[in-house]
Amino acid sequence: xxxxxxxxxxxxxxxxxxxxxxxxxxxxxxxxxxxxxxxxxxxxxxxxxxxxxxxxxxxxxxxxxxxxxxxxxxxxxxxxxxxxxxxxxxxxxxxxxxxxxxxxxxxxxxxxxxxxxxxxxxxxxxxxxxxxxxxxxxxxxxxxxxxxxxxxxxxxxxxxxxxxxxxxxxxxxxxxxxxxxxxxxxxxxxxxxxxxxxxxxxxxxxxxxxxxxxxxxxx
Numbered sequence: 056x057x058x059x060x061x062x063x064x065x066x067x068x069x070x071x072x073x074x075x076x077x078x079x080x081x082x083x084x085x086x087x088x089x090x091x092x093x094x095x096x097x098x099x100x101x102x103x104x105x106x107x108x109x110x111x112x113x114x115x116x117x118x119x120x121x122x123x124x125x126x127x128x129x130x131x132x133x134x135x136x137x138x139x140x141x142x143x144x145x146x147x148x149x150x151x152x153x154x155x156x157x158x159x160x161x162x163x164x165x166x167x168x169x170x171x172x173x174x175x176x177x178x179x180x181x182x183x184x185x186x187x188x189x190x191x192x193x194x195x196x197x198x199x200x201x202x203x204x205x206x207x208x209x210x211x212x213x214x215x216x217x218x219x220x221x222x223x224x225x226x227x228x229x230x231x232x233x234x235x236x237x238x239x240x241x242x243x244x245x246x247x248x249x250x251x252x253x254x255x256x257x258x259x260x261x262x263x264x265x266x267x268x269x270x271x272x273x274x
Contacts, residue, residue, distance in 0.1 A: 074120035077139040086136035108172035113179040132258035139226035152211030160194025219249035229257040
């Protein structure tokens with residue numbers, strides 16, 4: 056099988072060895088501000104409860120990723136912005152993260168999981184909370200439809216700490232690549248912060264452009 060540098064396959068373009076985390080704007084901070092905060096601190100903070108039982112205060116907070124193929128990043132960028140970070144899947148797995156599962160609303164297994172979560176709603180140490188954040192229940196909820204399987208979501212429970220070498224690539228608009236590279240080089244030179252020497256990828260690039268970025272980073 057012909058492969059790109061970094062083990063991204065030319066022939067299996069529906070698959071990806073990476074997961075990505077996009078940063079969103081949260082007034083007064085922009086998506087860029089939040090991205091720089093993550094990169095400088097080398098930490099993605101878990102701030103939201105996801106999965107079955109997310110309405111209960113004892114449910115753990117998690118971080119979301121997507122294993123969407125890199126040449127389809129625009130699907131997420133259109134909704135979340137143009138900044139983010141990518142990791143190899145095995146890195147996230149090594150930190151006890153992984154892909155989420157789906158128990159469709161009103162199926163027997165969805166109901167069983169909801170019952171277990173309800174029984175544990177006052178006990179944050181119940182082992183069900185090691186499973187529940189990784190199980191979504193797509194379906195129709197009143198006037199709202201909840202179907203997001205296309206995101207190919209992964210999650211990590213709790214904050215995720217990393218170093219600059221753990222990053223497989225950064226997601227940054229192309230017009231800012233040179234500026235960002237200079238910024239990180241200067242941060243390293245002045246001993247002010249980490250230097251990300253990984254590829255920079257614009258989320259609206261095509262396969263050829265992404266391949267070139269990986270190859271250039273390895274040259």
